[in-house]
Amino acid sequence: MKKCPQCQNLIRKYCMVCPFCGYKFSVLQTIIEAIWYIFLVIVLFVAAILLILNVWDFNWA
Ligand SMILES: [Zn+2]
Numbered sequence: 001m002k003k004c005p006q007c008q009n010l011i012r013k014y015c016m017v018c019p020f021c022g023y024k025f026s027v028l029q030t031i032i033e034a035i036w037y038i039f040l041v042i043v044l045f046v047a048a049i050l051l052i053l054n055v056w057d058f059n060w061a
Contacts, residue, residue: 006023
């Protein structure tokens, strides 16, 4: 959720246009936020895989 800077209503994070007042958000900012979110998910996924591999190595040693 994010707050509309014009009418202060809470709207969905990836809305490009405020449904209450029609305020248009920066498309670039929305894309950057989406890329950051995907990046964080990938980092967590890789970290989980590395953790699992380390646990396996530990068990074999
Ligand atoms: Zn608004």
